[in-house]
């Protein structure tokens with residue numbers, strides 16, 4: 513198959529994930545509907561030309577992204593601190609005080625709010641899932657919401673900064689889309705481009721199957737991301753890992769000429785390493801699932817119970833990977849009140865509030881993101897729930 517990032521035909525599949533739920537974050541109000549949620553094929557391929565990884569069976573027509581999408585992590589204090597620090601850093605580094613910022617794929621808008629609070633003058637948020645009623649009153653008159661997509665509903669990018677966080681990994685024709693971004697900026701080459709997305713290197717190294725799911729059709733390392741940016745008309749200012757190496761942040765500027773010659777940064781030299789870890793991903797993945805199954809059996813077989821903490825995409829992927837044995841998990845806990853009493857796509861597990869653990873008294877809590885372990889431990893202590901706590 514042709515690489516969507518560099519058009520090379522030198523690509524090969526390395527992981528077959530089978531049929532998985534096509535959405536992980538859509539709220540499903542009914543258990544049966546959750547269990548019969550539409551599925552799509554997941555088959556990861558690696559491009560040997562540029563290091564890009566993609567689901568070569570991805571079908572965009574199965575996607576139904578809308579206002580029912582509940583992806584926000586903003587109920588977590590740790591996450592809020594992260595986005596607030598990042599907003600302050602970008603405002604200072606790129607002198608965005610009083611300037612206009614546009615965020616493509618702004619989700620519920622929490623980052624745009626942070627940018628305004630950190631000093632940006634005006635914000636435009638483009639996303640079909642925006643909920644303007646959730647925006648705090650102190651910034652609402654400085655933010656314009658476009659409930660739709662770029663470029664269909666918002667074709668021109670006339671701003672001091674273009675922000676795009678956790679969105680590019682949902683787009684299949686990545687090079688075409690980046691070229692559209694570049695041409696929408698036009699001659700305004702002082703615009704700064706700020707992207708954040710998951711780092712596939714860590715996913716592959718750790719066999720992190722919970723980070724591979726249908727909505728993520730495109731997977732980048734620092735190298736493949738930088739190469740895509742250069743190929744589509746951007747110059748890289750900086751690229752760095754963030755949030756316990758889970759994310760990549762790239763800061764770029766439009767290049768005056770289409771394919772600028774530039775010396776790659778040291779962090780980009782990763783094609784061989786990515787190829788090597790891709791080859792071991794399937795084995796690591798199987799070992800990891802086996803070890804969780806065994807651990808859950810040790811708890812459940814003696815009358816105990818286990819729950820997962822985190823009902824987002826990682827949770828859906830984790831339960832799907834357990835397959836027939838997902839019943840070993842009693843429920844999914846989430847701190848986002850908008851998700852309570854809803855069901856997980858695929859396996860139909862109910863999403864419950866942390867306080868319901870008082871009645872369940874679980875013997876094992878599996879955190880879907882190690883970054884939140886301290887936070888979860890504090891919540892469990894506050895509730896008086898004594899349990900073993902582990903993270904994927």
Ligand SMILES: [Zn+2]
Pocket residue numbers: 515516517518519520559560561562563564
């Ligand atoms: Zn490629």
